[in-house]
Amino acid sequence: MLAFFQNILYNFFISLGVMIGGCFFGGVAATLNGHPPLKTMLDLCNRIKVWAIIVALGGTIPSIKVLEIGIFNGEVRGLVKQVVYILSALLGAHIGYMLIYYLEGSGSL
Template sequence: MNLILSKALIDCFIAFGVVVGGALLAGIGSVLALSPPSSMMVDTASRLKIWALVAAVGGTIDPMRVIESNMIEGHLSPVVQQVLFILCAFIGAHAGTELIRMICRGSG
């Protein structure tokens, strides 16, 4: 159980880091390109949200295969685990997006 919760927490922080890191680097790039950084950061954070989720859960279709094969066989425990991992990754990506929105709204 401890291993499952630690993987879920790590997935959450990976997704959070992808969104926040990508948005911050996009902001730096927009400053170098002499364009407004806050709008670029918010736009990039929104676009990176789904990719952060994909990166956190493994970047492949394997989680969906685990869900499908175990659902068909009637084994619900692995299905619940995969859904938990995806949900935690979504929470991290969404938190990162909201943090970038909050930071950019405060500066403008």
């Protein structure tokens, strides 16, 4: 049970880190190229959100395999675990997106 909660945290923070790190370094590259960094960071956030989730899950093939076994073989426990892992990674990616969004100034805290 402890490993389950640890994996939830890993998935959350890995996807959060991919979003923030990718957008931050993309903003540095935009600055070096003479483009507006905050706008570039926000554009990158939209493009890499799905990839942050995939990276956090360790690729799509193991996740799809677990979902397949859960659906077709009736192993509900594995299916629920995988859905929770996906939601955790999705939440981390979305929070990373929102942090960059508020940094850019499009939203207000």
